[in-house]
Amino acid sequence: TSEPIIPYNLHNVCLSASSNYLQCKQIVMQLPDHSKNVFLYLCFFLQELLSHSSDNQLDGKTLATLFGGIFIREPPRSRNPSSARTKSNQQEADRKKANFV
Secondary structure (H helix, E strand, O other), X not given: OOOOOOOHXXXXXXXXXXXXXXXXXXXXXXXXXXXXXXXXXXXXXXXXXXXXXXXXOOOHHHHHHHHHHHHOOOOHHHHOHHHOOOHHHHHHHHHHHHHHO
16 A cells, blocks of 8 residues: 555554644655655645635645645554544544644
């Protein structure tokens, strides 16, 4: 399986840093060049979408929630039933992903 934009080995680090902008920025700068370039390109695209929010009715929270799950995916080993998350744990992880983005 291919890696998401944020590599699996940084999944937990990103979630832990999600409330600290500077830590998030440092993590992004440490990404492999191809991942960093895609991440930054998509972030600029999202900013462009937001600049037209009066026309497209999109807001930052919605975009961050949608793209957070795309940028930062659960490692495959944590998707098995034995490690199933409770709804509140999943919501917390989704919130942290959105904050990171």
